[in-house]
Amino acid sequence: MGTGDYLALAAGAGNTIAISLLAIAIGTPLGLGLALIRWGRVRGLDGVVATLVSLLRATPAVTLVLLVYFALPTVGLEVPRFAAGVATLTLGSMAYNCEIWRAALLAFPRDQLDAACAFGMPRGLRFSLVVLPQIARAALPALVNEMTLLIKVSPAVAVIGVTEATRAAVRIGATTYNPIPPFLVALAIYVVVIGFFVATQRMLERRHRAGLFA
């Protein structure tokens, strides 16, 4: 493999990381938003969110990215390629995160909320000071697990032409007919990136079990 190839793989890795981080950054709070809508039993919206989440969790990333990039423009929503990739990963992640946040919210002890109400805490303050810190700690291991799943599904954006790490490796293999070296490099890239997240998740789980969190 020549230096040109290594550069192409590095650029691909950069794209993978960029797309994944953006999708994680947007998808995690969006998932919380959806979970809150369901937790608050907002009339009408509750059912819509439940259906949307169920639908998104069932859709493969490849199918979703093709829909976002090729089909949405026909109903007026133009999406540039990189953004379509980020949007697809965000949508999938958001649906899974909604369920994770919801589980944490449902496990939240009601008596703390009642106590906060008794003290006359306004809703916003109640949420940000009492609820959010605790559910964030409880949900963290599962959220980080979801982040690793997102990175593992990120090569799906290659089918709309985004040159992320996997596609870069495949391209090199398709011209040299010697695919193993670029595949191994791409593999190493993913192991490092995902390994970082998995190690973080393990550490969080251990601290959770040790009772360092409420």
Added chain:
Amino acid sequence: MIPHGIEVLWEQRDAMLAGLATTLAIAAASAACAGLLGLLLFALLISRIRAVALGLTWLIDLMRCVPFMLFCYLIYYGLPSFGIVIGNLMAGIIALTIYNAAYIAELLRGAFAALPREGIEAGQAFGFHGWRLLVRIILPPVLLSSVPMLGNQMVQIIKDSAFLVIIAVQELTFAANEIQATYYVPFASFVCAMLLYWGLCLAVEGGVRAVVAMAEVRR
């Protein structure tokens, strides 16, 4: 434009349904094989021989860092470098099997770790060892408590089968893509595929609920 799309889809329904059938067949075959392989790996994971258990844990951890799409390419385009050339359908099923077997082994191990130790110790006191201990004492509660997570894994297999489009397997997403590329109806085509995947997943979830309900009755 959308009514036109639905019209075209109805005309092309055979192609779409053929894709759906292929997806189903691949998912079923892979799930069965992954289940069996996963059970075997699980047995090895909880083995007394530390080298085996540790080595396998290591391999499974490595596997969980690999994106499925890359794994698919590795099996299909990488193996020929070692002289092993397999057709795309076989390669897809093998990739799905190995990949998901690792996850199934891991989730069974998690269920096993959550089991109360007393049951197993009682079994050992009564003279159950090795295979018999595994099959009669360990597996039933492990499998029963894992049913929802196994259902999740089944859904994962169905979704991962869509990646096989990259090695020219003519499953559902491939069918939808070919229809839209030929008749220019991307919205109808992909929404239809999405709804079909949703249907499959709802069926799996329904199945899981039925199994759990049956298990409750038996208990």
Added chain:
Amino acid sequence: MAALSLTRRGVLLGAAAALATTGVAKALTLAEIKKRGYMTVATEDDYQPFEFTKDGKPTGYDQELLEMFKKSAGFEVRQDIIPWTGILPGVTTGKYDAAVTAILVTQERMKTLDFCSPVVESIDYYLKRKGDKKIRGIKDLNGLSLGVEAGSAMLKMLPQLDDMLKATGGKLGKIVSYQGYPEAYQDLALGRIDFVVNTRLSLESIAKSKPDTFEIGEPVSKPTYIAWAVVKGNSELLATLNAFLLGTRKDGSMYALQKKWFDTTFEHMPEAPTADV
């Protein structure tokens, strides 16, 4: 803004195109493009020798023609490089103003697209592994598995090969549809399929770059034309592109590019594309 020089023929072509029934109204007309300041085109990402990436930069016959057009256009031309299956739907649904890529002109496509003046003439050939004694002539293709690009005109034209085989008592074997030709060539080299069907020009390109692996066979279709396309009814944009293309024929730059990329020139192509298929 550079003055657009329309030759008389360009005007006639434009008028003829304008007489065609209007199609999807979503694509921008020339006036709207000028107002917006830029035009969007789609190119395939790996289709040698028409458009492909070398050392990270897009290059190829269509790419070089497009570079020449960008210089003379007078507005910005934004190029998006995407897989084949997204290009034609992208044009008919208005996502892109034009597809600047090697599209085979077929009657079916002429229902929804307006084709520009042809850029090359083409015939489909088959490609086989070098030294494959199993295939000595077309009739040996009977029952063998073949690779072709998904959703392509080459796939649509396979019935012509089927007819040829039927005439010698055979028929087409298994057809494997790939997302792109590089994967098909790779599988041919690996022995998973027995031959690949593609335009002669593309096959010559791959046979030249890998002479120890592949060799070209014989024609398996009737001659057709390859052209760029805009959505049906987008007549002024069509006229602009045609004016440019016919200009490159007149000053010889198109033939120079053909010589560079195909080692041959097609100097007797009609000005408006036609299709037997």
